[in-house]
Amino acid sequence: MVRAVSAGEVAPSTQAWQVEATGLRVKAGSRLAVDGLDLMLAPGVHGLLGPNGAGKTTLMRALATVIKPKDGRLRLLGHDVRDRRSLRALRSRLGYLPQQFGFYPKFTVRDYVEYMAWLREVPAADVPAATQRAIDRVGLTDRAGSRLKSLSGGMLRRAGIAQAIVNEPDLLLLDEPTVGLDPEQRVEFRELLRDLGDASCVLVSTHLVEDVVAACSDVLLLDQGRLAFRGLPADLARAGASDGVGDSAAERGYSVLLRDHRSAA
Amino acid sequence: MTAHVPVAVLTAYATGELGADDAMAWPVEAHLETCAQCQDRLAGLIPAPVGEMLAETRTAILARARNGPKPARRRRLRRLTHRWAAWSVFPWALVTLMAVIAAFLLDAAFPVRSAVVLLLAPVAPLGGLAVAWSRRWDPAWETVAGTARAGLELLLRRTVVVLATVLPLLAAVGWRLGTNPALWLLPCLTFTAAALLLGGLIGVSRAAVLLGGAWVLAIVLPALVTVRMPVFVQTESLPGWAVTAVALIGLTILRAGDHRHLSK
Numbered sequence: 001m002v003r004a005v006s007a008g009e010v011a012p013s014t015q016a017w018q019v020e021a022t023g024l025r026v027k028a029g030s031r032l033a034v035d036g037l038d039l040m041l042a043p044g045v046h047g048l049l050g051p052n053g054a055g056k057t058t059l060m061r062a063l064a065t066v067i068k069p070k071d072g073r074l075r076l077l078g079h080d081v082r083d084r085r086s087l088r089a090l091r092s093r094l095g096y097l098p099q100q101f102g103f104y105p106k107f108t109v110r111d112y113v114e115y116m117a118w119l120r121e122v123p124a125a126d127v128p129a130a131t132q133r134a135i136d137r138v139g140l141t142d143r144a145g146s147r148l149k150s151l152s153g154g155m156l157r158r159a160g161i162a163q164a165i166v167n168e169p170d171l172l173l174l175d176e177p178t179v180g181l182d183p184e185q186r187v188e189f190r191e192l193l194r195d196l197g198d199a200s201c202v203l204v205s206t207h208l209v210e211d212v213v214a215a216c217s218d219v220l221l222l223d224q225g226r227l228a229f230r231g232l233p234a235d236l237a238r239a240g241a242s243d244g245v246g247d248s249a250a251e252r253g254y255s256v257l258l259r260d261h262r263s264a265a
Numbered sequence: 266m267t268a269h270v271p272v273a274v275l276t277a278y279a280t281g282e283l284g285a286d287d288a289m290a291w292p293v294e295a296h297l298e299t300c301a302q303c304q305d306r307l308a309g310l311i312p313a314p315v316g317e318m319l320a321e322t323r324t325a326i327l328a329r330a331r332n333g334p335k336p337a338r339r340r341r342l343r344r345l346t347h348r349w350a351a352w353s354v355f356p357w358a359l360v361t362l363m364a365v366i367a368a369f370l371l372d373a374a375f376p377v378r379s380a381v382v383l384l385l386a387p388v389a390p391l392g393g394l395a396v397a398w399s400r401r402w403d404p405a406w407e408t409v410a411g412t413a414r415a416g417l418e419l420l421l422r423r424t425v426v427v428l429a430t431v432l433p434l435l436a437a438v439g440w441r442l443g444t445n446p447a448l449w450l451l452p453c454l455t456f457t458a459a460a461l462l463l464g465g466l467i468g469v470s471r472a473a474v475l476l477g478g479a480w481v482l483a484i485v486l487p488a489l490v491t492v493r494m495p496v497f498v499q500t501e502s503l504p505g506w507a508v509t510a511v512a513l514i515g516l517t518i519l520r521a522g523d524h525r526h527l528s529k
């Protein structure tokens with residue numbers, strides 16, 4: 001099956017920001033989980049930190065075009081997410097690993113990544129090679145033929161990452177990608193992240209401050225649906241040099257910044 | 266390909282005299298990329314050590330291609346089933362099968378008064394539609410919902426799968442009972458179109474449940490309780506069904522864009 005590729009799809013992404021959110025409000029059930037967020041993201045690896053219930057997952061879902069924002073402006077890769085005409089083209093350039101990613105247990109890793117490549121409209125002729133490359137990049141080469149239900153938690157997570165990067169997305173959203181990975185795999189994953197961040201905009205939501213410090217070019221701290229802090233990983237360590245709770249300077253810095261934001265509000 | 270690379274320039278390139286960083290080398294390389302004739306001439310001009318290195322590399326690549334990991338097999342059929350099947354509809358297909366068989370047995374037992382199969386026909390595909398696009402039943406919903414093919418395309422594929430399951434089933438029992446095929450086909454298509462049309466506004470799962478519930482409560486239950494078959498399953502209502510089916514299918518096609526937006 002050959003698909004016609006329009007000029008718009010192969011044009012280089014010239015927009016300055018991969019993500020442009022202004023006054024963004026997104027509901028999770030009946031609650032406003034993201035409440036008036038302004039956020040601009042350029043290529044690079046951005047770490048999204050915040051306590052449970054801060055709205056991280058809801059923000060990721062809205063950026064993944066899974067749920068519709070209630071209010072505010074949201075442009076992704078230069079397209080308004082409410083524009084029906086450009087939604088399909090926009091979605092083919094997104095990659096998303098949900099926090100709770102369900103799967104069809106009888107699929108093998110290769111079936112699953114191939115299926116997702118097809119759903120993300122990777123040209124039919126490129127699907128096998130793109131699938132193999134994504135599986136190789138997450139280190140699952142020798143498990144490519146295993147059924148998903150036979151994989152350990154860490155391997156499943158890596159299969160999830162493989163499906164998210166199979167179309168080499170311009171905007172990649174990873175919600176808690178390091179859950180279940182052992183320390184060695186986490187180090188490998190951080191390398192992969194830095195590699196991915198060279199060409200595309202990667203947003204990583206995590207509760208592990210150390211992941212952010214090790215692999216991200218900047219840190220976003222979300223609290224109660226708003227941006228509480230944005231800066232460099234080094235700023236976290238600086239804020240926690242002499243104050244706060246946690247095992248490392250960065251973790252202490254995280255607690256200090258969160259506390260300062262809450263007392264200011 | 267009018268002018269080939271002159272021998273002197275090609276020799277200089279082969280021996281490395283004309284380096285890769287020399288601007289003069291660029292047109293030579295551009296020409297070599299497409300001209301088989303000059304590639305052959307170049308092969309004759311390269312110094313022996315380079316020739317040996319190339320031969321060794323070639324042998325190594327061929328050996329690796331022969332002994333290395335086998336390429337993954339092409340699995341066309343497997344891929345095709347993955348792309349068409351909606352994995353969550355299998356349990357539903359079983360339930361529908363049992364319901365249709367039960368209805369068939371009832372109709373076969375009381376052939377004069379009963380038309381339970383016909384009462385069931387409109388709602389037979391709705392369960393499948395409700396399940397096929399439901400967050401709760403599709404384990405991969407969250408991952409799939411934000412992809413390019415989600416929305417209209419997957420919905421149509423899944424609808425085709427559901428109809429391909431239901432229609433042969435109804436055709437089989439209808440044929441055994443000797444009923445007019447239009448009596449089950451038209452209501453079945455009408456309700457499918459209605460569910461898709463309404464689904465564009467409120468979600469297909471919700472629309473299917475709503476329409477199915479309304480039909481069962483308003484038509485099926487009273488018919489079963491009073492043991493009187495309603496006009497909707499009699500031949501005189503066929504023109505009405507035909508008009509409704511055509512109108513709803515047309516509207517569904519017109520409003521297909523409704524499935525292209527973000528879910529609420």
Ligand SMILES: [Zn+2]
Pocket residue numbers: 266268269270296300301302303
């Ligand atoms: Zn030539």
